[in-house]
Amino acid sequence: MSDILLQVNGLSRTYEDGPRRITALSNISFALDRGETLGLAGASGCGKSTLARILMRLVRPDRGSITFMGQDWLSISPKALRAQRKHMQMVFQDTVGAFNPHATVSSAIGEPLRIHNIVSSGERDKAINRLLDRVGLPASYADRSIMALSGGQRQRVAIARALSLNPALLVMDEAVSALDVSVRSRILQLLVEIQRDTGIACIFVSHELAIIRAVCHRIAVMEKGHIVESGVTGKVIAAPQSSAAKQLIEAVPRLNIPHEDTHNAQP
Template structure:
């Protein structure tokens, strides 16, 4: 996997500082260093998990990787091309290669747009599709994420949370990206729906060779999906490595505290969870 031609995303020395108010009784602003010297690499077909507690800089890092926020320093290279120097027009043309799935699908989907336009927008922008050609491509994407053709002309409020997240995933996949950044993409879903969406993402990854950056605070999710893990603390990467090594033999005290905060699960509960996941995977394949 670790060959230069398979390197799809490389971030080097990312820094981001925000100005925040000092408080109601203290006039002025203070600098908040949200991300400090973050570097990472991602290869085709793998999943890198960025983990840490709330406020550790995970979501800011996700927005820097996707250039939704411009870094104060550092670089982001996608498919070998430097993105931070691109002007808005050039960046827009290249966004098809790196897409994002947000935590709250209802907030990230336009409530006034039917599914055909929500999913089809990248196809209209990047490929100029419209009419019957657009409908055919969107129907294929709906099928890919396990939604019926009847969803085509419905609105976001007509779907469940898990279905809305499938729509968001379909939209992210529409432009056939090399990388998908998923920011807490399953944290708002119940356990059964969460398992279905995670299995869906893994299946699509295997089929298309997608690379994922998975931002989460849920180490149970990390165990299920990640190949490698980077641990963020106060905006800095304090530990990184293969997922099994980081989760089973953490070196840093902060990582050990994160792991100790995960509720203990009995062997019986783990076995039941595996059975549920296996059943859901089998139903999806049939």
């Protein structure tokens, strides 16, 4: 069996903005293996979220194809999509808007379990507790209101909810960008552990290289809708070829220090 989980070929997307045509994505191709983490890096407006949304089937591309888990992802039927969606889950930057404001922690995590019939209702509380433990929240948080949590805690719940369906791929769009530096590094550490323990594949979208470096085996650098450079994260950072990659590195002075390697860049 092939190890390829996701294959993207020639994705393009333009938006009409009044009289202007904006090319958000132009001929994007890449592949992702099972268990691999890929960072999509690039300045604001380069098309990262459009790409993430196309993968999630929240936005249609004008052209191109996606093969996910061996299926033609852009043409599977709505019924099949409902069943298959659990394999690809997304965590967004906005921790508040991602939840029903009346939800409790347990209802937020329990809902996908119920909808997708992952566990029997009798087993659901145990599954929720396991997921809370997985993301470093005490079981006593289950009854708390989502809105009573801090941003970092809410993002942990969002990760637990995404993991509840045991997806093959987690797409994180600027998921830690809005968090304080210390909260952010704890959540990145958590994600590294989860990735190592579960072998889940991740696409990590960020305009900040330091975030991608902390979690990603490989990186694709985007500029104006194109992938301009890609490779093993450590190698791209050590010897960037494109001006876009160089600019991202310059934005994080610490990354200029050679051999300051904290993350083992092997799947």
